[in-house]
Amino acid sequence: MAANIIDDSHLEKTQEMFAKCQEVISGGESSYARLIGTRPIVMERGEGAYFFDVDGNAYVDWCLGYGPMIFGHRPKPLLDSIIVQITQGGMLYTFPHELDYEVGRKIVQAVPGIEQLRFANSGSEATQAAIRLARAYTGKDKVMKWEGSYNGFLDSQAYSHVPAADAWGTEKFPRTLPSGAGIPRVMEETVVVAPFNDIEAVEVLVKRHRDQLACVLAEPILADAGIIQPVPGFLEGLRRICDENDVVLIFDEVITGFRVSLGGAQELYGITPDITCVAKAVGGGTPGAAAFGGKKELMELEADGTVLHGGTYSGNPMTLAGMNAALDILINDRERVYGHLNTIANAMVAGMRGIFEENGVPAYVSQVGPMWQVFFGHEEPVTRYRQARASDTRFFEQLQTECQARGVYFHNFNFERFFASTAHTKTEVDRSLEVIAEATKIVKDRLGVPTAG
Numbered sequence: 501m502a503a504n505i506i507d508d509s510h511l512e513k514t515q516e517m518f519a520k521c522q523e524v525i526s527g528g529e530s531s532y533a534r535l536i537g538t539r540p541i542v543m544e545r546g547e548g549a550y551f552f553d554v555d556g557n558a559y560v561d562w563c564l565g566y567g568p569m570i571f572g573h574r575p576k577p578l579l580d581s582i583i584v585q586i587t588q589g590g591m592l593y594t595f596p597h598e599l600d601y602e603v604g605r606k607i608v609q610a611v612p613g614i615e616q617l618r619f620a621n622s623g624s625e626a627t628q629a630a631i632r633l634a635r636a637y638t639g640k641d642k643v644m645k646w647e648g649s650y651n652g653f654l655d656s657q658a659y660s661h662v663p664a665a666d667a668w669g670t671e672k673f674p675r676t677l678p679s680g681a682g683i684p685r686v687m688e689e690t691v692v693v694a695p696f697n698d699i700e701a702v703e704v705l706v707k708r709h710r711d712q713l714a715c716v717l718a719e720p721i722l723a724d725a726g727i728i729q730p731v732p733g734f735l736e737g738l739r740r741i742c743d744e745n746d747v748v749l750i751f752d753e754v755i756t757g758f759r760v761s762l763g764g765a766q767e768l769y770g771i772t773p774d775i776t777c778v779a780k781a782v783g784g785g786t787p788g789a790a791a792f793g794g795k796k797e798l799m800e801l802e803a804d805g806t807v808l809h810g811g812t813y814s815g816n817p818m819t820l821a822g823m824n825a826a827l828d829i830l831i832n833d834r835e836r837v838y839g840h841l842n843t844i845a846n847a848m849v850a851g852m853r854g855i856f857e858e859n860g861v862p863a864y865v866s867q868v869g870p871m872w873q874v875f876f877g878h879e880e881p882v883t884r885y886r887q888a889r890a891s892d893t894r895f896f897e898q899l900q901t902e903c904q905a906r907g908v909y910f911h912n913f914n915f916e917r918f919f920a921s922t923a924h925t926k927t928e929v930d931r932s933l934e935v936i937a938e939a940t941k942i943v944k945d946r947l948g949v950p951t952a953g
C-alpha cells in the first residue's frame with residue numbers, strides 16, 4: 501500500500517513556525533547540522549520510536565536526536581528520575597552529591613579505559629578537555645584526528661570533517677582544512693589530519709610529528725562519515741604506534757560509547773585507550789550528558805589543578821539523574837537492551853540490502869551493531885573515507901526526501917547514520933522498509949542507477 505504523502509498542504513504550521521524561528525534564531529536552528537536537508541521539521545513532541553511535527557504528522561525516527569535517545573523518546577524511567585531530582589532535590593548544586601558517585605562508579609565499571617572521570621556538558625567539551633589533558637601530560641601541542649571525523653565544533657577539533665575535495669591533498673597525507681571560517685590559522689598548525697584505516701600512513705605521520713604530537717583523537721569507528729568500521733589490525737596498530745612514540749591515545753566514543761557495546765568500541769574490539777570521551781547514549785537523551793576519563797595517572801593532573809577544567813553545569817544533578825537511570829537500564833538489562841538494538845538494526849540492514857539488490861541499485865550498507873548507513877554506487881565494502889565521499893550522495897538525499905515525505909525519518913546527510921533504539925519494534929521496521937522500497941523505485945526511475953564518482 502502506498503504511503504500517504506506529507507506535502508506542503510500537510511506542513512502549513514511547520515512552515516509558519518519555522519519562518520518565525522528564523523526571525524529570532526539565526527538560520528532557525530541552533531546547530532549547523534540540523535539545517536542540512538530539504539524540508540524543515542518543527543517538532544511538537546516525541547513518543548517512543550516516533551516524533552510528531554506541529555502539523556500532527558508522525559515520523560518513525562531513525563536519527564534519535566543524532567544518537568542519544570537509545571531508549572527512544574520520553575523513556576519513563578529517565579523522566580521519572582529527572583523529575584524526582586528536580587522537584588525534590590534541585591537542578592543545580594555545584595557541590596558533590598551522591599549522584600556524582602553513582603554515575604561515576606557505573607561509568608568506571610563499564611568502560612575499560614576509564615579509571616577516573618570528570619563530567620562535561622557536551623561531546624565537544626569532553627573531547628576538548630581530553631586534548632588539553634593529553635597536552636598537559638605530554639608537554640606537546642599537536643593533535644592527530646581522522647579525515648572525515650567530527651569531534652566537536654571547537655577550535656581544537658573542527659577540521660576536515662567534510663573537506664573540500666579540491667583542497668584536501670593526497671589520500672595518504674591529507675591537508676588540515678578548518679571546517680568553517682573563524683578558526684584561528686595558528687590553531688590549524690596544531691592539527692594533523694590522518695587517513696582512518698591506513699595504518700602505514702598513520703605511522704609515518706605519527707613519527708614525523710612525534711616530538712610535537714600530544715595525542716591521537718581517534719573515533720574508533722569512523723561514525724561521522726556514514727559508518728566505517730576499523731579494518732582488522734588498525735586499532736591494534738594504532739595502540740602500538742602511540743605507545744612507541746609517547747603519544748596519548750584518546751578514543752572519542754561520543755557516538756560508539758554505551759552503544760556498540762556497554763563498554764563501547766574499546767570493549768568490542770579489545771583495545772584500551774588512555775583517555776575516553778563519552779556522551780550521547782550514556783544519557784539516553786538527557787541533555788548535557790558527557791564525560792571524559794582515563795588512567796588515574798593522567799586524571800591526577802585534573803585533581804591537583806595542573807590542568808584547568810571547569811563548567812558551572814558540569815556534573816549537574818539534573819543531567820546526572822537522567823544518566824543514572826539510563827545506566828541502570830544499560831547495565832542491569834544489558835543483554836535485553838543490546839540484543840534488541842542489534843535485532844532491530846540487523847532487520848533494517850538485511851531489509852535494505854534486499855531492497856537495493858531487488859531493484860538493481862548498487863549500494864553498500866555498512867553496519868556496526870545498532871548503527872548503519874548506506875553508500876550508494878558501491879558494491880565493495882567501504883573502508884576508507886574518500887571511498888565514502890565517492891558515494892552517490894544525490895541518490896541518498898533524494899531517497900531521504902522521499903522517505904521523510906512518507907513519515908520515515910533519517911538524516912538527509914549521507915555522512916550521518918541510522919540508529920536503532922529499544923523503542924523500535926518490528927512494526928516500525930516493516931513500515932520503514934515498505935517506505936524505503938517505494939522511495940528506492942521512485943528515485944531510481946528519476947535518477948537511474950547510482951554510481952560512485
Ligand SMILES: Cc1ncc(COP(=O)(O)O)c(C=O)c1O
Binds near residue numbers: 650719754
Ligand atoms: C564522534 C563525536 N564526537 C564529538 C561530538 C560532539 O558532541 P556534541 O554535539 O555533544 O558537542 C560528536 C557530535 O556529533 C560526535 O559525533
